Amino acid sequence: MPRAQCPRCTRPSERCLCALIPSLPSSTRVLILQHPSEVKHALNTARLAVLGLSNAELLVGEVFEALPVLLQQPGYRACLLFPGEKAQPVMQFAAQLSELPLLLVVPDGTWRKARKLLHLNPALAALPWVVPPEGLQSRYRLRKAPMVGALSTIEAIVEALNEVEAPTRFDALLAPFESLIGGQIEAMGEQVYQRNHGQPDALPGATDG
Structure with a gap:
């Protein structure tokens, strides 16, 4: 018989994270x-x-037919949170030309799947690309990353919002994430964790997890 599941956070009921999830407003969408x-x-x-x-929305799919409309939401300037050669620091983009708040578009998946989303949705790749500040260390210790300083999706979003909306901070978003990571490590056991994940690992910035 399947375990009862929280309909909101989708975790098993006995490991529900909802009590740790904040409700934070932001000018950035x-x-x-x-x-x-x-x-x-x-x-x-x-x-x-x-x-x-x-002020956030999650859409699931590979091809997003409504994307051109979503990227033209009145009152926002859209940008893609994704690392690459043409990416600029998010604060640099936010300070350019306009006082409009940002629409931060974030592809979520493995590196391969995230690049596939960009390939299947050319409007995404055509956006200005932005990245969080350099020199950040991920709290994600359960997946290998292809580069130093790579972040999970939630971490990349938090760091981008912390930059753009300073002095407001969004670190409270990470409380359920850290609890989730801790629970996974506890479930596998310290010896198994150290054998497989002994060195702190991270995820591709805004593209994994």
């Missing part, structure tokens, strides 16, 4: 485009981010 392969992943940080932000 966050739009997460999640690859279907991430939906049932135990470490679905994108869902936690949307639950904790009042």
